[in-house]
Amino acid sequence: MVSLTINGRIVKAKDGEMLLAVLRREKIDVPAMCHHAAVEPFGACRLCVVEITRAEWKGWCDYVTSCLYPVSPGLIVNTHSDKVNELRRTILDLFLARHPDCPEIAELAGEYGVFKTTYETVVGGNNCILCGLCTRICDRMGFTAISTVGRGHGKEVAPPLRQAPPDCVGCLACAENCPTKFIEYKLRKKRVTIWEREFELLTCTKCGKTTITKDFAEYLSRHRAIDAGYFEICDECRRKNLAVSMGEIVNWERELLT
Amino acid sequence: MSYRFTVSPHLCTGCRTCELACSFMHAVEGKRGATRIHPLETGFKELWVPVVCLQCDDAACVKSCLVDALKRNPETGTIDLDREVCVRCMACVAACPFGCSLLDDQHNLVVKCDLCGGDPACAHFCPTHALEWKPIETVKRKQAV
């Protein structure tokens, strides 16, 4: 355990823990678009920037991305100093120029009082902030179906050779966790299409509700030893089944006793 | 003292008070959460079974989670879902053989019973003692969940 000071308050944390995790635990709100606790920190969006100093720094301070900064004893943190807010405003101003049609960015920028970009607006762009959260989550899950391709202006997230990715199972975690909801997928009755690949959705044999994709279920049975039969029925019908089978036992006992 | 959560279906009247207690207990930002416990009809007369996570030893939900968001809590013995880590892939929802890992679609969160961190609200509110939270010495072996 170490002690540090955050916004004038003494806070305890584990040595080496990332500062953003401590801020979250202390319910201190710092924007963090590229962060997700399932994956290693990456430092792409820069929005989680905070001001740090130490007694021995004699008034000097530094600005670091809190998601990537391990805490140590005696650290003094300010999450919303004028300078930090100004830095965040600049980042959001740049984001606004690059992604003028992104509601998530507009909302956050608005919270920091940035309503119009002071830079030249990029035309013909998209809402991907290239934070790589989708690709990191896909890697973490063990699929690595997508990655960033190209560099500089041409950089984008895409499957290999920009073709329907063979390693994708259609779990949709990339789309589900994209901070700007840029990754699209189409749900059509019993099918879902993502990254231009179409997947069949499993349907509950009792009620017909769709659940996960067939490919995802097969992956889980093969690699995680989950009984393939579990996937045939939806969660709601499985609860009902459990009630009925337990009911049979309880009823049998009840009849025995009366 | 160590406590156990017990479910005695023959005492359940299907009043669904536990559902209310659960969803208020698991409210998110002041809005009611999805209930993790479901008193369901069995097809037998006057018999309901409160269906709730069994905190399995070799749990399918844990095995299915590719990002390790589901872990046994050594203090409560429950399998807890870390909301921050979960990527909402729905694997555990599809994998649990009892349908006890579920989607809270109001808040777009995957949720499961955590015994309220070790003092289940449902047991406190159950008017018929079909759900109980009691010292382990007083639990009959057969009853223990």
Ligand code: SF4
């Ligand atoms: S959620 Fe389902 S698989 Fe997981 S411990 Fe509970 S009953 Fe078992």
Ligand code: SF4
């Ligand atoms: S929905 Fe969340 S907890 Fe369930 S398997 Fe996926 S990541 Fe793990």
Ligand code: FES
């Ligand atoms: S959350 Fe730290 S840089 Fe994006």
